[in-house]
Amino acid sequence: MSLLEVRNLTMQFGGLTAVNRFCLDLGENSIVGLIGPNGAGKTTVFNCLTGMYTPTDGDIYVNGQKVNTLKPSQITQLGLARTFQNIRLFRDLTVFDNIRIAFHYQIRYGLLNTIFRFGGFAREEDNIKVRTDELLEIFSLYDYRNELARNLPYGEQRRLEIARALAANPKVLLLDEPAAGMNPYETQALTELIKWVKEEFALTVFLIEHDMRLVMGLCERILVLDYGITIAEGTPREVQDNPAVIEAYLGEEALSC
Amino acid sequence: MKNAAVKYGAIIGALIALAGLVFINYGVYSYYIDFYLTGVLVIVCINIILAVSLNLINGFTGQFSLGHAGFMAVGAYISALLTIHTGWAFPVVLVLAGVASALIGLLIGLPTLRLRGDYLAIATLGFGEIVRVVILNLKITGGPRGLGGIAPKTTFFSAELAAILTIIIFVNLIRSSHGRAFVAIREDEIAAEAMGIDTTKYKVLAFSLGAAFAGIAGGLFAHHQMFIDPRSFTFQRSIEILVMVVFGGLGSISGSIVAAAALTILPEALRGIAQYRMIVYSALLIILMLVRPQGLFGTKELTDLLGFKAKDTAHKEKNQAVETTGGEG
Ligand SMILES: Nc1ncnc2c1ncn2[C@@H]1O[C@H](COP(=O)(O)OP(=O)(O)OP(=O)(O)O)[C@@H](O)[C@H]1O
Numbered sequence: 001m002s003l004l005e006v007r008n009l010t011m012q013f014g015g016l017t018a019v020n021r022f023c024l025d026l027g028e029n030s031i032v033g034l035i036g037p038n039g040a041g042k043t044t045v046f047n048c049l050t051g052m053y054t055p056t057d058g059d060i061y062v063n064g065q066k067v068n069t070l071k072p073s074q075i076t077q078l079g080l081a082r083t084f085q086n087i088r089l090f091r092d093l094t095v096f097d098n099i100r101i102a103f104h105y106q107i108r109y110g111l112l113n114t115i116f117r118f119g120g121f122a123r124e125e126d127n128i129k130v131r132t133d134e135l136l137e138i139f140s141l142y143d144y145r146n147e148l149a150r151n152l153p154y155g156e157q158r159r160l161e162i163a164r165a166l167a168a169n170p171k172v173l174l175l176d177e178p179a180a181g182m183n184p185y186e187t188q189a190l191t192e193l194i195k196w197v198k199e200e201f202a203l204t205v206f207l208i209e210h211d212m213r214l215v216m217g218l219c220e221r222i223l224v225l226d227y228g229i230t231i232a233e234g235t236p237r238e239v240q241d242n243p244a245v246i247e248a249y250l251g252e253e254a255l256s257c
Numbered sequence: 258m259k260n261a262a263v264k265y266g267a268i269i270g271a272l273i274a275l276a277g278l279v280f281i282n283y284g285v286y287s288y289y290i291d292f293y294l295t296g297v298l299v300i301v302c303i304n305i306i307l308a309v310s311l312n313l314i315n316g317f318t319g320q321f322s323l324g325h326a327g328f329m330a331v332g333a334y335i336s337a338l339l340t341i342h343t344g345w346a347f348p349v350v351l352v353l354a355g356v357a358s359a360l361i362g363l364l365i366g367l368p369t370l371r372l373r374g375d376y377l378a379i380a381t382l383g384f385g386e387i388v389r390v391v392i393l394n395l396k397i398t399g400g401p402r403g404l405g406g407i408a409p410k411t412t413f414f415s416a417e418l419a420a421i422l423t424i425i426i427f428v429n430l431i432r433s434s435h436g437r438a439f440v441a442i443r444e445d446e447i448a449a450e451a452m453g454i455d456t457t458k459y460k461v462l463a464f465s466l467g468a469a470f471a472g473i474a475g476g477l478f479a480h481h482q483m484f485i486d487p488r489s490f491t492f493q494r495s496i497e498i499l500v501m502v503v504f505g506g507l508g509s510i511s512g513s514i515v516a517a518a519a520l521t522i523l524p525e526a527l528r529g530i531a532q533y534r535m536i537v538y539s540a541l542l543i544i545l546m547l548v549r550p551q552g553l554f555g556t557k558e559l560t561d562l563l564g565f566k567a568k569d570t571a572h573k574e575k576n577q578a579v580e581t582t583g584g585e586g
């Protein structure tokens with residue numbers, strides 16, 4: 001059974017069809033890219049998958065369970081976690097707390113255990129601390145542990161967002177332009193990090209990215225969106241040579257000139 | 258280093274609080290503090306409960322409620338009626354007052370959840386007014402004439418105990434994953450939801466818990482005044498509590514405690530210059546908001562501030578370490 005299955009996902013905003021009959025089938029431990037010109041509908045796909053938008057039409061299944069009408073928090077709890085194109089950290093909290101918060105739905109202590117501090121409360125809190133510190137180490141953020149998230153350099157903020165998503169214990173990790181605003185050196189390091197994390201946490205990664213080197217170097221399979229329509233799908237090589245893809249991107253260049 | 262600093266701060270904070278408590282209790286029970294002042298201290302305790310509980314809604318969860326006097330009124334009337342008509346034990350009556358307010362909090366929490374900021378403020382303001390008007394028009398509440406003859410069951414001890422328990426409960430709550438869930442909603446509701454936090458549940462929880470403790474405070478208030486009428490629970494009262502929360506710092510329990518105490522005692526202390534009292538009070542508020550718009554404590558706790566020096570040096574050492582290893586990544 002596939003981890004994430006999408007059938008004919010369609011999202012309309014008034015007269016605009018942002019995503020049109022989008023299909024996807026993600027198996028375990030795979031890594032798939034979603035590319036396309038600006039405004040193609042990539043982020044809208046993510047927003048539908050994570051429950052931020054309720055799709056106009058089509059079905060989304062996580063582990064065989066239909067999730068169309070579930071709340072984002074419920075979908076996250078089923079194993080889908082994401083980052084945002086325009087970074088959404090808890091800016092005025094510490095780096096440590098940003099990650100710690102994402103363990104929330106995994107705690108077992110209830111309100112009474114919290115108020116009276118019994119029933120393994122301390123043990124669980126310690127466990128969360130240890131696991132948070134582990135993630136900080138993995139993402140080379142430990143030195144920023146007690147810094148406010150807002151004070152982090154841009155690249156570190158992006159990394160922190162990925163670390164936070166991982167703390168939510170996902171099976172599928174959705175990354176919306178993880179390398180946006182990074183220099184080539186940082187992008188290279190991020191590519192290696194994503195590869196490593198994917199193996200280490202046995203994850204499936206679905207990512208949107210404009211940086212072609214990252215996409216081509218990382219993804220096993222790529223989907224190309226243009227005006228909401230999937231115009232191509234295949235291996236990086238196949239997609240690169242696809243005339244429709246070249247035209248979509250050239251068309252965009254021509255427009256932006 | 259940082260942990261040591263926090264522990265150090267926590268110990269000093271606990272010692273200061275304990276010393277203050279011993280001092281005040283010694284004063285009250287040896288009659289150094291007179292009957293009138295003891296009454297003021299009871300009101301301080303009640304206001305601490307009100308401010309700390311409103312802080313959960315407005316400060317930690319980032320919602321904007323102006324209806325706290327309404328919840329307080331529900332608790333005050335329910336508890337007063339229970340005492341008058343049943344004669345049940347005071348703690349039981351207080352708990353029931355809290356439960357009744359919590360249920361009402363749940364009722365108004367659910368439909369107003371989709372509202373944000375100013376809209377939520379106006380909806381909760383409307384709620385407070387509805388409660389007041391209902392009380393005005395019911396027979397059992399005595400309408401505008403009020404409800405008298407409530408047994409004076411609130412002692413300094415019971416008020417103090419209730420305030421301490423409230424503080425312990427809220428501090429424990431905030432310093433947990435549940436507490437972090439409230440704060441996450443304040444910081445970024447969409448990100449919080451994306452991280453698996455059921456934001457609806459936690460917003461309703463904040464409203465209900467805040468309401469519950471406002472209800473308990475109302476119960477203490479009724480049994481302290483021995484007489485309540487709708488004028489005790491006007492919009493003005495909600496504003497007074499809100500001012501305490503903002504003054505102390507949205508998101509700081511110690512701030513709420515200090516502000517509740519200061520803003521209750523200050524007007525009493527200024528009684529000597531009766532006609533200028535409100536001017537001085539208001540001027541102080543304006544000055545504080547100009548100098549420290551985030552409130553006395555901001556989102557920090559007394560314990561953080563006491564551990565401040567040690568933490569600062571830890572921070573510097575850490576930065577040096579980063580510099581020597583060089584900025585990689
Ligand atoms: N909430 C919304 N309401 C109305 N229109 C929307 C909404 N969200 C997205 N759109 C529209 O849907 C289209 C697709 O937007 P989307 O953000 O998914 O593009 P994208 O592929 O992520 O682009 P980019 O590469 O610039 O991030 C755009 O035309 C956008 O204006």
Ligand SMILES: [Mg+2]
Pocket residue numbers: 042043044085
């Ligand atoms: Mg986008």
